[in-house]
Amino acid sequence: MPRVVKHPDARRSELLDFAQALFFERGYERTTVSDIIEKAGVSKGGFYHHFASKEEMLEALAARLAQESVARFEDVLEAPGLGALARLNAFFARSRRMKIEDAPRLRAMFDVLFKPGNLILHHRINAAVIPVMVPVLAAIIAQGKAEGVFDVPEPKAAAGIVLQLNGGIRDAMARAIEAEGTPAAAAALDALESEARFLGIAMDRILGLPDGSIVAVEPGFIRAFMSAREE
C-alpha cells in the first residue's frame, strides 16, 4: 500500500487545529512552538515550512476563525427575498441559538479568551473578524436604506459602529467573568444585562429604526449563557 502523503494545505490546516486546541486549553502566551510541534507530531522543519513564528500562526488562526464565523451565517446573509431588518434579526436569532446550543464549550472558551494573559489572542481574533464582518453588515444596511426602512447616512461607518457595540458587550462580559466569585460579581452581571438590554435600542437608533425593531439579546439570555458550564 502506498504511504499516504498529506497535501500541504491539509497539513497546514491540521497544524492550526493543534495550535487552536493548545491556545484555548493552556492560553496563548503559555503555549510554545515546541508544544505545537510535539502535539502535532511534526518535525521543526515541517512546522517552519508553514509558519515563520507563533505570531504568524496566530494571524492565520484568527483569519480562519473569522472566515468560519461568517460562513456559519452565509445562508441567512444571502437568503433571497428577505428584507434587511428581517435579515438582521435572523442573523441575531441564529447567533443566539448557536450560543445557547454550544454554551458550555463557548463559556469555557470565553473563560480562557478573556484572561489577561490571552489579551493578544482575543485582540487578534477581533481584529480579524471586523474587516470580514464590516462589508457583510454594510451590505445589509445598504439594502435597508434602499428599501427605505433604515435611515443612515454612511452604511459602512454604521456597520463599523454596530460591530463596535457588539464588542462592548464582549468587554462587559469579560468584566463579568473576571468578577465571578468576587463581591463585585452581582454588579458586573447587572451592568452586563443592562448594556445588553440597551444594545438593541442603540442599534435601532443608529440605523434610524423605531426602538424595539432589532432583537439583539433576549431577556434571560445573558444569565443562561453566563451560568452554562461544561459537565
Next chain:
Amino acid sequence: MPRVVKHPDARRSELLDFAQALFFERGYERTTVSDIIEKAGVSKGGFYHHFASKEEMLEALAARLAQESVARFEDVLEAPGLGALARLNAFFARSRRMKIEDAPRLRAMFDVLFKPGNLILHHRINAAVIPVMVPVLAAIIAQGKAEGVFDVPEPKAAAGIVLQLNGGIRDAMARAIEAEGTPAAAAALDALESEARFLGIAMDRILGLPDGSIVAVEPGFIRAFMSAREE
C-alpha cells in the same frame, strides 16, 4: 542641614513618573523592573516596597492616568447652569482643543500605544478610564433626561455605549497609524474620517437627540491630528 527624606507617596508617584516615561519611550513589554530601578536611582528594596511587580505598577499607572484625564475636564463637568447638551459639547470641544495643542506629543504617544507590543499597556489604560468616565457621563445623560432634552432609557448603559463608540474611533486610528507608509494608508485614513463623521450622529441618536446636536469631531480635525509630528 538635615537630609531630605521623601514622603513615601511622593516617592511612589516619582516611581510612576519614571515608569510612565520608560513605557512610552521603549514600550511596556520591553521595559523591565531593573530599567525602572536604574532610571529612578532607587534600591530594589525601595522599589518593591511600593510595587510587587511591573503589572501592579501598570495598574497603578493606568488608574493615575484615568484620574488625571477626568481632572482635566472637572470645570466643564461641574460648571453650574450648563445644560446637558451644552456640557457634552463643551467636553468634546475641550478634548479637541487639548488634542490639537498637544498634538505632536500625543501623536508620538499613540505611535507607541497602538503598537502590537503595547497592547497590554493600551488595554489597561482603557480599562481604567472606563469605570472612571462612565459615572461622569451617566450623570450628564441623566441631567439631559431630567431636562427633557435627551430621550434615553438607561443613562448608565448609554454612557457605556457612548464610551465604547469613542473606543471605536481609537481602534480606527490605530489601524490608520498601522497602515501609514503602506498602500492601505489612504483607505485606512478615509475609513477613520468616515467613522469620525458618523460618530456624532451615532451619539445623537443613542441619546435621542436630532442629528447634528453633538459635535464630537470637527471636519479636518482627524487629518490635522494625524499629520502632527514632533519636530
